[in-house]
Amino acid sequence: MSVIASLQDEYRRYKALAEAAIAQVGDEELGHPAHDGGNSIEMLIRHVAGNLKSRFTDFRTSDGEKPWRHRDDEFESAGLSRTELLQVWEDGWSVLLGEVEKLSDGDLSATVIVRRQPLRIDEALHRSLAHTAYHVGQIVFMAKAMRGGGWHTLSIPKGKSEEYNQKAPRETAAAHAEKLRENSRP
Amino acid sequence: MTPVLAAWRPGPDRHNIWELIVHAAYWKYVAWRRLTGAKRGSFPLAGSNFVARPVENTKAALQADLDLLDEMHHVLREAAAAVPAPELDRGSAQRGVTKRALLTGVAAHDLYHAGQIQLLKRMAGSR
Numbered sequence: 447m448s449v450i451a452s453l454q455d456e457y458r459r460y461k462a463l464a465e466a467a468i469a470q471v472g473d474e475e476l477g478h479p480a481h482d483g484g485n486s487i488e489m490l491i492r493h494v495a496g497n498l499k500s501r502f503t504d505f506r507t508s509d510g511e512k513p514w515r516h517r518d519d520e521f522e523s524a525g526l527s528r529t530e531l532l533q534v535w536e537d538g539w540s541v542l543l544g545e546v547e548k549l550s551d552g553d554l555s556a557t558v559i560v561r562r563q564p565l566r567i568d569e570a571l572h573r574s575l576a577h578t579a580y581h582v583g584q585i586v587f588m589a590k591a592m593r594g595g596g597w598h599t600l601s602i603p604k605g606k607s608e609e610y611n612q613k614a615p616r617e618t619a620a621a622h623a624e625k626l627r628e629n630s631r632p
Numbered sequence: 633m634t635p636v637l638a639a640w641r642p643g644p645d646r647h648n649i650w651e652l653i654v655h656a657a658y659w660k661y662v663a664w665r666r667l668t669g670a671k672r673g674s675f676p677l678a679g680s681n682f683v684a685r686p687v688e689n690t691k692a693a694l695q696a697d698l699d700l701l702d703e704m705h706h707v708l709r710e711a712a713a714a715v716p717a718p719e720l721d722r723g724s725a726q727r728g729v730t731k732r733a734l735l736t737g738v739a740a741h742d743l744y745h746a747g748q749i750q751l752l753k754r755m756a757g758s759r
Contacts, residue, residue, distance in 0.1 A: 447721055452736040460740065480751060481758035572739075579740040580747035587748045591642060618728050619737055 448551045453571050455619035457546070460575075460582040461539055462626035464494075466600050467589035469630045473528050475592045480584075485521060487588055490581050491531055493520040495538025501560065501574055502545040510560035510570070546571070600626060633753075635694045639686050640756045649752050650685040652745045653697050658683070660704035663738035666725040667711050676700060708738070 468476070468487065476488045485493075496517065501510040526534065554568040565573070590597050638650040647655070654677065661675045677683055677700070686693055712735055720732040729737075 447730045447733055449732065452730070452733045455733065456736050456740045459737075460744070463744075481755045484751075484754055484758065575736075575740055576743040579743040580750075583744035583747035584751045586744075587751055591646065594643075617726070619733065621728075 449554060449568060450546060450549050450551055452619075453575060454543070454546055455623070456575055457542065457578065458623040459619040459626075460579050462623040462630075463600055464491075464535075464582045464585050466598075466626040466630045467586040468532075470593050470596075470598060471589045472592070476528065476531065477523055477525070478592070480588050480591075485584070486523065487585050488523065488526065488531055489521050490585050490588075491535050492524065492526075493517075494578055494581050495535045496520045497577060498538035498542040498574070501570070502542045505545045506556070506558055506567075508559075509562060510558065542574075598629065633694070635686065635689045635691055637753065637756055638694050639689050640752070642752065642755050647682060647748075648685065649749050650694065650697065651682055652749055652752075653701050654683045654685055655681065656742055656745050657697070657701040657704040659738060659741055660701075660708045663734055664704070664708045664711050666729070666734055667708070667715065667731055669725050 468491070471487060476491075477486050479486045496515055500512045500515040503512060549567065554566065554571075556567050557564045558567055558570050559565070560570060586600060633649070635650075638653070639648050641648045658675060658677075658681060664670070665672065665674075685697065715731055720735075721730050723729070724731045724734045726734060
């Protein structure tokens, strides 16, 4: 498996994790902050999508922090409907996945610019994946708090760790993402 | 971080920061085991995945778990650095998962829970 393929699979895993969590949250709950003055799931969706869209539009030829991106606005409520919000989410991800699709491991030592700083492509991708996983963790945590006992688990069910380990499942990131998508279908 | 903050839960049956610390240590151990082919059973704590914390709500107990996290991180990093580059694309002890995918996965897993730890700190602070 190439470096690019392993990164693509992890990106898709975290995309699927977020979507499986968002699917369990009511429309109004998307806008609820985690605490007073805190971020809502809506804000985190727009922040992750805004970051991906900015970083990966003209990825190799322009600075990853675009003049048209207004990062601070991502942390203000935009009052979007679920459909609009998911469109914003998909827009960001499609730019990322489309750009990564064009890369091969031979490109990894080339340089891109983020906020006027040069970064190797492999560093830029790992940093982006880390940022995405960080906020997806928060989206999942908040969604779980909203669902409480009705939460459909996205990983190993409570008390089933030993059973899971014994089976030593063939759980690649891609397989995990596919399982999450299947379970999220109505 | 104080033991009180590390032990704070946002609700019943929700994990606290302390449990996320031990969870991250456990999965670094699992990744190390799958990378090196070591046998099961050498994680220093009883239990797996999520281990209930705290047992003792003291600074020393929290520090012991932070030290465990550091140790598992160090051991995994050393094992990863020792893998020759061509070996990265070969299988690990986790079926169907290359060593490279294993390492990419455990790094992202760390960040996933780091985001939750940061969120928990803010939630606890806003009470």
